[in-house]
Amino acid sequence: MRARKLGRLFNDLPLRRKLILTFLTVVGLGGVLTLLIGTRIEQRTIMTLAEAKVGHDLASARMVYEERLNGIRDTVRLSAVREIIKEALRTGRVEAAAATLDFTRRAFGLDILNLTDSRGRIVIRSRRAGAPRGDDVSQDPYIRRALRGEVAAGTHIASREELAKEDPELAERARFRLIATPMAAPRPDDYEERGMMLMAAAPIVDQADALLGVLYGGLLFNRDYELVDRVKEIVFKGEKYKGHDIGTATLFLDDLRIATNVLDDAGQRAIGTRVSREVREAVLLRAETYIGRAFVVTAWHITAYGPLRDIEGRTVGMLYVGMLERPYVDLRNRVMGKFTVMAGLCALFLVGLLSFIARRITRPLGLMVEATDKIAAGDLDHNLELTGRDEIGHLAGAFNRMTENLRAARQDLTQWTKTLERRVEERTGELRKTQDQLIQSAKLASLGKMAAGVAHEINNPLTTILIQAHLQLERCTDGDPSKEALTLIAEETARCAQIVGGLLNFARQTPSRAEPSDINEIVDRALQLLEKQASVRNIRFVKQLDRTLPQIRIDRNKIQQVFSNLALNACEAMSAGGTLTVSSRWSRDGTCFELAFADTGTGIAPAHLAKIFDPFFSTKSFGTGLGLAVSYGIVRQRGGTMDVLSDFGRGATFTVRLPLEAPAENSEYREDMS
Numbered sequence: 001m002r003a004r005k006l007g008r009l010f011n012d013l014p015l016r017r018k019l020i021l022t023f024l025t026v027v028g029l030g031g032v033l034t035l036l037i038g039t040r041i042e043q044r045t046i047m048t049l050a051e052a053k054v055g056h057d058l059a060s061a062r063m064v065y066e067e068r069l070n071g072i073r074d075t076v077r078l079s080a081v082r083e084i085i086k087e088a089l090r091t092g093r094v095e096a097a098a099a100t101l102d103f104t105r106r107a108f109g110l111d112i113l114n115l116t117d118s119r120g121r122i123v124i125r126s127r128r129a130g131a132p133r134g135d136d137v138s139q140d141p142y143i144r145r146a147l148r149g150e151v152a153a154g155t156h157i158a159s160r161e162e163l164a165k166e167d168p169e170l171a172e173r174a175r176f177r178l179i180a181t182p183m184a185a186p187r188p189d190d191y192e193e194r195g196m197m198l199m200a201a202a203p204i205v206d207q208a209d210a211l212l213g214v215l216y217g218g219l220l221f222n223r224d225y226e227l228v229d230r231v232k233e234i235v236f237k238g239e240k241y242k243g244h245d246i247g248t249a250t251l252f253l254d255d256l257r258i259a260t261n262v263l264d265d266a267g268q269r270a271i272g273t274r275v276s277r278e279v280r281e282a283v284l285l286r287a288e289t290y291i292g293r294a295f296v297v298t299a300w301h302i303t304a305y306g307p308l309r310d311i312e313g314r315t316v317g318m319l320y321v322g323m324l325e326r327p328y329v330d331l332r333n334r335v336m337g338k339f340t341v342m343a344g345l346c347a348l349f350l351v352g353l354l355s356f357i358a359r360r361i362t363r364p365l366g367l368m369v370e371a372t373d374k375i376a377a378g379d380l381d382h383n384l385e386l387t388g389r390d391e392i393g394h395l396a397g398a399f400n401r402m403t404e405n406l407r408a409a410r411q412d413l414t415q416w417t418k419t420l421e422r423r424v425e426e427r428t429g430e431l432r433k434t435q436d437q438l439i440q441s442a443k444l445a446s447l448g449k450m451a452a453g454v455a456h457e458i459n460n461p462l463t464t465i466l467i468q469a470h471l472q473l474e475r476c477t478d479g480d481p482s483k484e485a486l487t488l489i490a491e492e493t494a495r496c497a498q499i500v501g502g503l504l505n506f507a508r509q510t511p512s513r514a515e516p517s518d519i520n521e522i523v524d525r526a527l528q529l530l531e532k533q534a535s536v537r538n539i540r541f542v543k544q545l546d547r548t549l550p551q552i553r554i555d556r557n558k559i560q561q562v563f564s565n566l567a568l569n570a571c572e573a574m575s576a577g578g579t580l581t582v583s584s585r586w587s588r589d590g591t592c593f594e595l596a597f598a599d600t601g602t603g604i605a606p607a608h609l610a611k612i613f614d615p616f617f618s619t620k621s622f623g624t625g626l627g628l629a630v631s632y633g634i635v636r637q638r639g640g641t642m643d644v645l646s647d648f649g650r651g652a653t654f655t656v657r658l659p660l661e662a663p664a665e666n667s668e669y670r671e672d673m674s
């Protein structure tokens, strides 16, 4: 559970942290592992070197030991050939020889130097004047060998009695009360009385090689520090570390320290203490050389213990050299300290480098995220400035292309929307127009029906009035006062009849008699009728007619009526004179003829624009308001359209569009009008 939680936490980290954390873990683990392994290797190397050195030191110590032994042997051998000794043996007068031997003994630092006769009985014990004589020492292994004519030398273990015979003081010097040592093997007794000696024995022979006796000498090691100090001096050159001797040497009788320069807590030579059981078993019992780390008296040492054998090959003691471990430990710690500091610095440097690299890796991603956010917010003009050739560079390229495509798509969309809006507007306009036309048609239809009814009813009375008025006028003589009134009645009635005729005309929507006609010709005719009237009013007609227009099928009379209406309205709008320009042309899409009547008259007030096609809408005092309504009806019946463009105050343009093909006879519009 916990691991999963950690995993989730890790996943939620920003990429840069994730990278750094991963790198750090790897570097940290690697560092710790390297440190551990390094420490082990280093420790092992240093310790191996130290152990090798201490091994060599032991060999050197052994050489010092052997050298001392050789010294004793030489002393004994050379003394054995002296005439004064032989003389004493031959004559039995020993005083002079005893003095000589005592002198030699002292001179060469021996503890004993004794003479026996040819059967191995003591003749002289040079150390002490009152020492016993005549006792048999022929069973001693060294003397036995010398009695056989050999020179024998080696390590010897002397009993207390033996030592006491030489000198009670020697016996006393050899005696140790054992000091309890925690790691040592238990011993039955709590003291040691034997002495460990270097011993040499040489035969004394006369000219004829006959054995006269044996001379033997020895050096007691118990509490004699000369040898160990010499070893220390020669092998370790007296080096010190923080006030302590680096190297020490010890002689062991069995497992007991009898001569040493290892100091105890009180600064005394640590004699009387014993070696650990482990070392004892290795060296004394198995006669091996022990090299290794050991706690010696007060401190850890790197130690070497070698067995010491007597002349019969029994392991009787040990020779030890040891070096303080401290300097090596300190050396190791120093090296490790430096190593750790360097590793730390390396790690720091790596972390710096890593964060730099991580930044380099994650920065483009950050930019990309930023760019994505911007794009999501609609800013498509944002471009990523990443030019690398790696995956991120490719990604950035793809990203930019995507943005570009998006931009293009958006542009298309905007364009499209605009087009759509325009189309909708167009369609709406068309729809409105159609609707207006429908409304117009409906108005015309209902009005037409009503007007037809009214006109029909009015027509007969009007006709009656007109006929009666004319009859009365014919009967009137000149000067008749009622003549004027009758003339007025006749005129006004005629006008009424004209209006009614127009109404009927409008309402009737007589079926068209379409035949192929030249549209320009119809224009000419319509204008011709008005020309005289126009020139009086200072109005100019300009014709811009496309004479190549083909003939189309139309009801010539009706269309002429339309054109006349338009031209007449134009003239009426130009009471102060002006120009009426009539043009004919193909429509732009080539499906219709367009006929435009453009005048320079008053124009139409915007408020009136919507009403001018309504029946009875007129701004003129004499107007019927039917001209445009009727014209509109005719054009629609033919399937065409009529539009007006007005520039109020400057003129108006009416445009009639007539399709080439007339609509089917039973069109909707026609049915409405009938």
Ligand SMILES: Nc1ncnc2c1ncn2[C@@H]1O[C@H](COP(=O)(O)OP(=O)(O)O)[C@@H](O)[C@H]1O
Pocket (backbone or CB within 6 Å): 565, 569, 570, 571, 573, 599, 601, 602, 603, 604, 612, 617, 618, 619, 620, 622, 623, 624, 625, 626, 627, 628, 629, 652
């Ligand atoms: N060319 C024009 N210039 C200015 N106004 C016009 C023009 N043609 C028509 N009109 C306006 O449209 C109205 C209706 O015309 P119309 O139906 O012919 O009726 P009437 O001519 O009898 O008034 C006119 O009264 C006039 O106000």
Ligand SMILES: [Mg+2]
Pocket (backbone or CB within 6 Å): 565, 568, 569, 623, 625, 626, 627, 628
């Ligand atoms: Mg009119």
